[in-house]
Amino acid sequence: MEQVTVKWPEGKIAVGNETRPTLNVNEMEATGRVADLSLAKRIGLSREMRIYISLLVVIILLALVSGVLVPGTLTASHLLEIARQAVPLGITAIGHTFVILTGGIDLAVGDIITMTNIVGTDLMRGRAEAGLPVSLLLLFIGAGIGAISGAIIAYGRVQPLVTTFGMSFVVRGFYLVYSGGTPKGSVSPILRTIGAGRWGAVPISLVVFCVIVVAAIIVANRTTWGRSVFYMGNNPQAALYSGVPVGRRLVFAYSMSGLMASLAGLILSGYIRIASFEIGGADYTLNSVAAGVIGGNTFTGQGGIFGSVLGALIMTQVTSLMTSMGIGQSGKLIMNGIIIVGMVALYSSQMGLVSSRRKRAVKGDEADDGQVRSI
Amino acid sequence: MIPSAAVENDLLRMENISKAFPGVQALAGVQFDLRAGEVHALLGENGAGKTTLMNVLGGVVIRDAGEIYIGGRLATIRSPQDAQKAGIAFVHQELNLIEPLSVKENMFIGRELVNRWRLIDWKAATARARKVLADLQVPVHPDDRIADLPMALRQMVEIAKALCFDAKIFVMDEPTSALTVEETGILFHLIRRLRDEGKGIIYITHRLEEIFELSDRVTVLRNGRYVGTRETARTNRDELVRMMVGREVLGPVRERRQAPGETVLEVEGLTGVERVRNVSFQLRTGEIVGIAGLQGSGRTELLEMIFGARRVRSGTMRLKGRPYAPRQPRDAVRMGIAYVPEDRERKGLFLDFDVKTNMRVTGSELEAKGGWMRERGVVPRLLDLIARLDVQTPSIHQTVKNLSGGNRQKVVFAKMLYTAPQVLLVNEPTRGVDVGARAEIYDILHRLSEEGVAILLSSSELPELFSVCDRIWVMSEGRFVASFERDEATQEAIME
Incomplete structure (x- = not known):
């Protein structure tokens, strides 16, 4: 098929061949027709910005509270340690966010993390030269598992919950059989350096994490692949009718989730060094959803990667604080539950973020008349 | 404010209704009244305030100022539930029906009929639904699924649902926008029946033809302000358009012709x-x-x-x-x-x-x-x-x-x-x-x-x-x- 390239008649009108010059942006703003206001000039910040700011405030407050309640925690080294602890959850949450934004969920991430550990340690057996190839292989497998889930969801039209729930059993079954019930092996020294090493005071894994955060934000905001995740979550049908190849993009979203889960698994393995069913992979499944939701992501395509990063940080801070105060696992769970629901309730009430679909059902077409008419 | 004699004869009277949204005065001192047994059309361009006015009536939007009288008595409407209790029913562009459920389930949502064990009495619900639907001559069975019905019938189910709640005032917001000519005819027939039974119908539309076909009176809003009310029989298209737009509008005519290309x-x-x-x-x-x-x-x-x-x-x-x-x-x-x-x-x-x-x-x-x-x-x-x-x-x-x-x-x-x-x-x-x-x-x-x-x-x-x-x-x-x-x-x- 011949592809029509989009015409960009600079200095010419967009919709046809009339040769009047394109209106100058400054001229338009000056005439007040329509404005492309810069962030600062807009009335109020965007939803995401407001959420990020409030999350940063929460993070600072938590650090201060912790400093008061548990003396000695308000030091650079302790804060860096908290950030390091947040890395595996943060990475998982970044991947999971791509799926959450499409309106889906990936229940297989926890088992992908554990699988990465079991298979990775077995294949590496502490050999330095095995570190890189095995890591790449596992990343490929993680992304592949996600891609299969995505393809089943997109082309088989099976619900994400059902598909990934099933996938989690398959993955778990696989690593149980693979290990024969007794996991053995240890990670390559390279991975150990990445997982547990430091450059001066700074954990290497934290540096890796920062790179991933930046990369993920760029992918989410500056590529059509990333943007389409938001579109599909907000209105899958409109996405399709707008020329978004919905099937491929769903596969992409779930691949990101699988890829990030196996990356988190590698870094976690590098830290604990050995094969173990007890690395807590399963916890990451729902904790990564929680981090995304605390970070202001909705299942209707609103939110962003950075929110999930902050969400993961908050969850880690709270867990760490409660550990140092001697509060047990059950207390932590209760606290996490309160934070998740509390934050979302805050977003909904403060920012009018009740799911737009619900609002429409209740109010009918209110917006029809609540609009700004003349500028 | 003391209700005047005229007020007491009215089914509904809204006075001096104002509402501001951030940056917009959606309504400024708007008035509206509705008599029993009439179809009163509400006309205006988008942004004129029609929907906001109706949302005020429906308790979805809380007004900043103004009074609402229902049956001559000052009414407090602060929530959709208040509106429903006051006998006001809405038939929206987007219907509030739950598609996978049956007609009767939809008709009694939130007001299920119960037997003495406080269990839902499906038999009574079916009977009641069947009677209301039959009265309206709507060819729908109480057990039909909403998802299987065409748009026109869904609207009629919505109307029947309102009748189950003893509604006296029906607000219809662009009900024909998704209907065919025939379906529109059937809906109009139904609306006239409701009118003849003494209900009041507020009919929101952009289509002037419908106003002349259906309504007894028409009120025009523009930019959130009340422009005027006319007896439909004593006005004409041009006047209404002028009131609506505030200027003369030419009908769309395609004049220039060109030979089509390849x-x-x-x-x-x-x-x-x-x-x-x-x-x-x-x-x-x-x-x-x-x-x-x-x-x-x-x-x-x-x-x-x-x-x-x-x-x-x-x-x-x-x-x-x-x-x-x-x-x-x-x-x-x-x-x-x-x-x-x-x-x-x-x-x-x-x-x-x-x-x-x-x-x-x-x-x-x-x-x-x-x-x-x-x-x-x-x-x-x-x-x-x-x-x-x-x-x-x-x-x-x-x-x-x-x-x-x-x-x-x-x-x-x-x-x-x-x-x-x-x-x-x-x-x-x-x-x-x-x-x-x-x-x-x-x-x-x-x-x-x-x-x-x-x-x-x-x-x-x-x-x-x-x-x-x-x-x-x-x-x-x-x-x-x-x-x-x-x-x-x-x-x-x-x-x-």
Whole structure:
């Protein structure tokens, strides 16, 4: 098929061949027709910005509270340690966010993390030269598992919950059989350096994490692949009718989730060094959803990667604080539950973020008349 | 305030209603009254305040000032529940019915009939539902699933549901926008019956014809202000339009003619999985061809097959002489075919996102190189489109949810025009759009055709097709049954 390239008649009108010059942006703003206001000039910040700011405030407050309640925690080294602890959850949450934004969920991430550990340690057996190839292989497998889930969801039209729930059993079954019930092996020294090493005071894994955060934000905001995740979550049908190849993009979203889960698994393995069913992979499944939701992501395509990063940080801070105060696992769970629901309730009430679909059902077409008419 | 004598005879009286939203005075001292046994039309362009006024009545929006009297008594309406208790029922553009459930379940939602064990009494519900439906002569069984019913019957179920709640005041917001001519007739019949039984009906519409056909009185709002109330029998179209727009508006007429160019799209024996049967036609550059037909005649299916959104069973398409077989809409837009769908909220827009995002979705997919979105020059291009289509928005960062119907439609057009299409498929472009924006949309279509775009326009409104199109094809039960040149077509001929 011949592809029509989009015409960009600079200095010419967009919709046809009339040769009047394109209106100058400054001229338009000056005439007040329509404005492309810069962030600062807009009335109020965007939803995401407001959420990020409030999350940063929460993070600072938590650090201060912790400093008061548990003396000695308000030091650079302790804060860096908290950030390091947040890395595996943060990475998982970044991947999971791509799926959450499409309106889906990936229940297989926890088992992908554990699988990465079991298979990775077995294949590496502490050999330095095995570190890189095995890591790449596992990343490929993680992304592949996600891609299969995505393809089943997109082309088989099976619900994400059902598909990934099933996938989690398959993955778990696989690593149980693979290990024969007794996991053995240890990670390559390279991975150990990445997982547990430091450059001066700074954990290497934290540096890796920062790179991933930046990369993920760029992918989410500056590529059509990333943007389409938001579109599909907000209105899958409109996405399709707008020329978004919905099937491929769903596969992409779930691949990101699988890829990030196996990356988190590698870094976690590098830290604990050995094969173990007890690395807590399963916890990451729902904790990564929680981090995304605390970070202001909705299942209707609103939110962003950075929110999930902050969400993961908050969850880690709270867990760490409660550990140092001697509060047990059950207390932590209760606290996490309160934070998740509390934050979302805050977003909904403060920012009018009740799911737009619900609002429409209740109010009918209110917006029809609540609009700004003349500028 | 002491109710006057006139007030006591009224079913409803709203006085001095004001409401401000951030940045907009949606209503400023508006008055409205409704007598028992009348149909009172509420007219105004989008943004005039009609829907806000009704939302005040429905307790969805809390008014800043003003009084509401129901049956002569001051009423406090602060929630939708209050409104329901006061006997006010809404039949919205978007219905509040739960599709997977049955008619009777929907009719008694929130007020289930219970037996002495406090369990739901389905038998009683069925009987009651059957009686109300029979009284209204609505051919629906209480056990039918809502999802299986056509739009017209769903509305009637909504009305029946309201009657179960002893509603006295019915607010109908553009109820015919999704109905065929026949369905509209049945609905009007039902509305007249309600009126004759002494109910009051508030009828919101953009269509002047309906006002003259149905209403007893008409109140016009403009820019959130009360303009006036007229007896329908003593006013005319021109006066109402003047009141509505505040200026004279010319009816849309296509004057300038040009010879159509070469054939861009050839369709041969196209048959779909749904409805469309053996359709063949040729579309030339610079012409506007209309497709007339009832709802369900296969118009939407045909356009969406050409756009790659529905499966083709057999037949071939050629675009500029080359075989064309889109597997998904993406293929169509890449090849220069654009589609403005009939249901813009569902198929066209991301309501929670801003104007910029919505307008560039399709374009950015096409422009992207290796997935990287083009950023340079995008904003000027969007501003240019906004200016040319005259989209009323304070900034490109405005959330689309906050735009009026007409402006939302223009955003959908802009999204598609961004890709500079050669063939534009347009489906019901003026549904739910006010008079002013309607004329602008016709103007956009004319300008595009002058620029050489081939346009296929599907519409259920014959006057629209007459004033816009060069040729009109009539579709019935999935087939093309007739075709007319613009000059020879008459409304009667097409109806046959």
